[in-house]
Amino acid sequence: MSDYGADLFKGTAGYYSRYRPPYPSSLIRFLVNEFSLNGEGRLLDLGCGTGQLALRFSDWFEEIVGVDTESEMLDEANRFSNYKRLDHARWLQGRAEEHVSDWGSFRLIIIAKAFHWMDRASILEILHNSSDTNGGIAIIDNYNEEQEPLLWQLKVNEVVKRWLGDARRAGNSTYTPPKERYEDIVRKSRFKNVQRHILPSYSYTWTVDSIIGNLYSTSFASRRFFGDNLVRFENDLKSVLLDVDSTGVFTEELSVSVITAKKILTF
Numbered sequence: 448m449s450d451y452g453a454d455l456f457k458g459t460a461g462y463y464s465r466y467r468p469p470y471p472s473s474l475i476r477f478l479v480n481e482f483s484l485n486g487e488g489r490l491l492d493l494g495c496g497t498g499q500l501a502l503r504f505s506d507w508f509e510e511i512v513g514v515d516t517e518s519e520m521l522d523e524a525n526r527f528s529n530y531k532r533l534d535h536a537r538w539l540q541g542r543a544e545e546h547v548s549d550w551g552s553f554r555l556i557i558i559a560k561a562f563h564w565m566d567r568a569s570i571l572e573i574l575h576n577s578s579d580t581n582g583g584i585a586i587i588d589n590y591n592e593e594q595e596p597l598l599w600q601l602k603v604n605e606v607v608k609r610w611l612g613d614a615r616r617a618g619n620s621t622y623t624p625p626k627e628r629y630e631d632i633v634r635k636s637r638f639k640n641v642q643r644h645i646l647p648s649y650s651y652t653w654t655v656d657s658i659i660g661n662l663y664s665t666s667f668a669s670r671r672f673f674g675d676n677l678v679r680f681e682n683d684l685k686s687v688l689l690d691v692d693s694t695g696v697f698t699e700e701l702s703v704s705v706i707t708a709k710k711i712l713t714f
Contacts, residue, residue: 455516455517455564455666456496456517456519456520456666456669457517457519457669457671458519458669458670458671459517459519459663459664459665459666459669460496460497460517460519460520460522460523461519461523462660462661462663462664462670463496463497463520463523463664464497464499464523464527465660465664466657466660466661466663466664467496467499467661467664468589468651468661468701469499470500470503470559470587470703471646471649471703473646473647473649473703474587474646474703474705475503475504477644477646477705478504478555478557478585478705479507481585481644481707482554482555482582482583482585482707484504484507484508484554484555485507486506486507486508486509487508487509487554488508488509488553488554488555488579488582489508489509489510489511489512489551489552489553489554490504490507490508490510490511490512490553490554490555490556490557491512491513491514491550491553491555491556491557491574491577492511492512492513492514492556492557492558492559493514493543493556493557493558493561493565493570493574494514494515494558494559494560494561494562494564494565495513495514495515495520495521495524495538496515496517496520496523496524496559496561497520497523497524497527498513498520498521498523498524498525498527498528498536498538499524499527500557500559500587501513501524501536501557502524502527502528502531502533502536504555505531505533505535505536508535508554508555509535510535510536510537511533511535511536511537512536512537512538512539512550512553513536513537513538513539514538514539514540514541514542514543514546514550515538515539515540516540516541516542517540518540521538521539521540524536524538525538543565543570543573543574544569544573547573547576547577550577551577552577552578552579552582553577553578553579553582554578554579554582555582555583555584555585556574556577556578556582556583556584556585557584557585557586557587558584558585558586558587559586559587559588560587560588560589562586562588562629563624563625567625567629567632568632568635568636571584571632571633571636571637571638572636572637575636575637575638575710578710579710580710580711580712581709581710581711582709582710583638583640583707583708583709583710584633584638584706584707584708585705585706585707586629586633586705586706587703587704587705588629588703588704589701589702589703589704590704591645591702591704594700594702597697597699598691599658599688599691599692599697600699602687602688602691603658603662603684603687603688605687606680606683606684606687607662607667607668607684609683610673610676610680610683611667611668611672611673615667629643629706630642630643630706633706633708636708637710638708638709638710639708639709639710639711640707640708640709640711641706641707641708642706642707642708643704643705643706644704644705644706644707645702645703645704646702646703646704646705647702648700648701648702649700649701650698650699650700650701651698651699651700651701652696652697652698652699653696653697653698653699654695654696654697655684655685655688655689655695658684658688658697659681659684659685
């Protein structure tokens, strides 16, 4: 595992909360049914970011705990939970290893677009020990290996590489994606009934501004990486996108994959 340092998402939280596409309601319904949620027990969102997904389960748990290494993300999470006047959500800064001794146990643990940053085998052992019997985990992502990138997405990638280079930056290092499929990693853990679910796709509409804002929410294209070239980068990207479609409006079909697994005690 690479050590990406403490600044992996530094400066991205405001863009993250505003420009990341929200997960569809079908995801919430699916997890409620899959884990028979009824308002009892506790939820852990590991790598919770700004907490927006965790807070959508506010009616389904007695307590919500979000953990993230980035303090700016948790500031946003606190802002959202205060705005919604939710007093049963709390946010912890740090790594799982730093909180496991006192965070208790959970009916459901979710990891959304964050599993790739973690020491996966070690984390799964921690989470198994932190799960209620018959509880479990859900690893959530928008990645669809069968979906080809759209023209405008290819153009965005070209422009980012033109300004930042071919290596995908990640904190104080570069990012290399996991070589092993997530479900195969989970099957090596003590969790049982490992399944991958693909939920129905849904349409999401982007504008030039939201595409730029979403880039600034990422670890690889944070505003700070562009330095004095920021305005020139934006002008370049806007020009390229408007060449693809002069309306500046782009539609994407997003899919959601969910890997679920349960803690089942065997004797």
